[in-house]
Amino acid sequence: MGFKTEPTGYIKTAISDLQGTWENLKDSTIEHFGFENSDKLMFHIHEGMSWESVRDLNKMKDAMILIQNITNASETPGEVTFWVEELRSQFDETLAAIEEGDAK
Numbered sequence: 001m002g003f004k005t006e007p008t009g010y011i012k013t014a015i016s017d018l019q020g021t022w023e024n025l026k027d028s029t030i031e032h033f034g035f036e037n038s039d040k041l042m043f044h045i046h047e048g049m050s051w052e053s054v055r056d057l058n059k060m061k062d063a064m065i066l067i068q069n070i071t072n073a074s075e076t077p078g079e080v081t082f083w084v085e086e087l088r089s090q091f092d093e094t095l096a097a098i099e100e101g102d103a104k
């Protein structure tokens with residue numbers, strides 16, 4: 001039996017792009033923290049980024065919908081709103097990549 005070796009190159013994937021978008025949303029929310037419902041938004045961002053959500057994209061989708069609803073019902077800074085919209089777009093792209101077998 002042989003030993004598995006670590007790959008020498010890494011392929012950029014839709015899933016890693018999605019993770020990066022979550023990070024950008026979190027960073028933007030922290031930068032502008034103190035706006036209406038920013039505490040609730042931050043809680044749901046952490047839920048969406050949790051290991052449980054990464055393993056179950058339906059759970060991630062639920063967190064994302066709550067985040068969208070909070071930003072739509074609040075006076076949210078433009079940069080945060082941008083990343084929420086970007087997150088939705090990246091989430092949809094990730095689902096499409098998974099369905100096509102392109103997500104690795």
